[in-house]
Amino acid sequence: MxxxxxxxxxxxxxxxxxxxxxxxxxxxxxxxxxxxAKTYCVDAQIADSACTATSYLCGVKTNLGTIGVTAAVPRGDCPSSADSATHVESIAAWALADGRDAGIVTTTRVTHASPAGAYAHVANRDWESDVDVLNDSHDPGSCPDIAYQLIHSYPGNEFKVQLIFYFQ
Structure with missing residues (x-):
């Protein structure tokens, strides 16, 4: 706020x-x-939840619509987001590296930009599934989507998971 x-x-x-x-x-x-915290994006004054999640979870400013990568990655640039040199670590990764447990609590999809800031490295916040990556004419094999990273990549694949459903 x-x-x-x-x-x-x-x-x-x-x-x-x-x-x-x-x-x-x-x-x-x-x-x-x-x-x-100043949560603006590198390339935009009005921030979105992708660049702000990267800012407050990784301590690095990035571009509008990108998650867990440096500002060297323009939105939608699959090859630059696949380069691990552009990836930044989140506080969740730091905690896991220190032998602690980590996870996320969310009221939205776990692949949404805000929770994805804890584990994903992606050039487009909308690449939540392989279909989304394909729809932007990229290969999910070289540009893994957010859901794939949660399940198969560190630190997401080390999170403790508990599902709680609340219905009113």
Whole structure:
């Protein structure tokens, strides 16, 4: 969330309590440490969940629509995304390398851009399956899709898995 978003939420909270709003505080603002992250993409001011997931999970800025790769990979460029020199490691990979367990919790598809930031290296956030890669005229054998990477590649293939379905 941006600083203006926090200010708006704080104001609404206070106003719902029949106050002006500026004096209100969100629960997490009482934490002993607070950090800010700039989540814009290298090539776009307005970020998407692909480049932001790479930013906050891997600590590296990248291009709009790309996941787990450096900014040397333009969106849709299969050959450059297949080059392991362009891959960046996520905090999940760091944890696994340290002997810890890792996984993802999500309310969306596990192949969606936000959770994929923990394990995938891909030039297009929309390449969730081999059909998606083929539809963009690329070979899934040389440009593995996000689902394939989750099942067959590190660190995704080392995640602890538990499925919980919640229906209202």
């Amino acid at each position: 941006s600083v203006p978003t926090l200010a708006a939420a704080r104001t609404l909270l206070g106003q719902r309590d029949h106050r002006t709003g500026e004096e209100a505080q969100l629960s997490f603002e009482n934490f002993p440490t607070v950090g800010l």
